[in-house]
Amino acid sequence: MVSLSPGILLIADPFLKDPNFARTVVLLCEHEEKGSFGFVINKLFTQSLDDLVPEVLINNIPVYYGGPVQMDTIHFIHRQPDLIAGGLEILPGIYWGGRFDEVVAALNKGLLEPKQIKFFIGYSGWTEGQLEEEVKEKSWILSQPDAALVFESREQQIWQQSLKNLGSAFAMMANYPIDPSLN
Template sequence: MVTLAPGVLLIADPFLKDPNFARTVVLLCEHQDKGSFGFVLNKLFDQQLDELIPEVLVSKVPVYVGGPVQMDTIHFVHQQPDIISGGMQIGPGIFWGGHFDTVVAHINDGTVDLDKIKFFIGYSGWSSGQLGEEMEEKSWIISPATTTLVFDREEQQIWQRALKSMGSNFAMMANFPIDPSLN
């Protein structure tokens, strides 16, 4: 049984109505008694990294909406601890954060694999006990994070792929309509 901890995915229940989290997949980076936080993996932001960080000289580096909290901050997860120091491992092959100046330098000189890093504006946060309450309400389905899902660039498919990866009982949920009353 998967429990709430860093490195798990929170997959939104098909009928979750919260506009910030409907049909999202959140990578949980921290879970403690005082609160939890992570990043939405499948909501593309309308600006690229070089538009937000002038020091980035490479264009077409996507940025995702990590969540509704502190939309003036940039965060990242990656699979390259050998060249990005200072990160924290939160799952097999998944690292959160690191030295941002180093990341920018590696992007600019082409030594970072852009398929192995994902940037977020803002984050998703829960106060003490809030995520536990949402779990009791069945707002989220949890699954271990995989590098395949976390670094998937087809953001519109991540939610369905996450459900399908959990087996046939969950795979059928991937096809549920957004609003069943419209059927």
């Protein structure tokens, strides 16, 4: 059984109506008694990294909507600890954060491939006990992470594939309509 801990995926229940989290998958980066923190990994933001950070010389690096909290901040996860110091390993080979100046320099020099890093505007956060309560209410389905899925660039497939990876009982949920009353 999967329990709440850094590195797990929170898959939104098909009937979760919260517009911030409907049909999303959240990578949980921190889970402590005082609260939890993570990023929506499958909701593309309207602007690219070079739009938000003028120092980035490479065009059209995607930025994802990390969540509704602090939408004036940029965060990232990556697979390049040799290029980016200061990251926290949340899964084997997957790091959260690090020195942003090193990220910009590595991108501009062509040393860091965009498929090795994922950027987020804002984050998803829960206060003490809030996420546990949402899991009890069945708003979230917990899953072991899949590194390939975390860095998948076809964001529209992540939610469905996350459910399918859990087996046939969940795979059929991947095709549920958003609002069954419209069926």
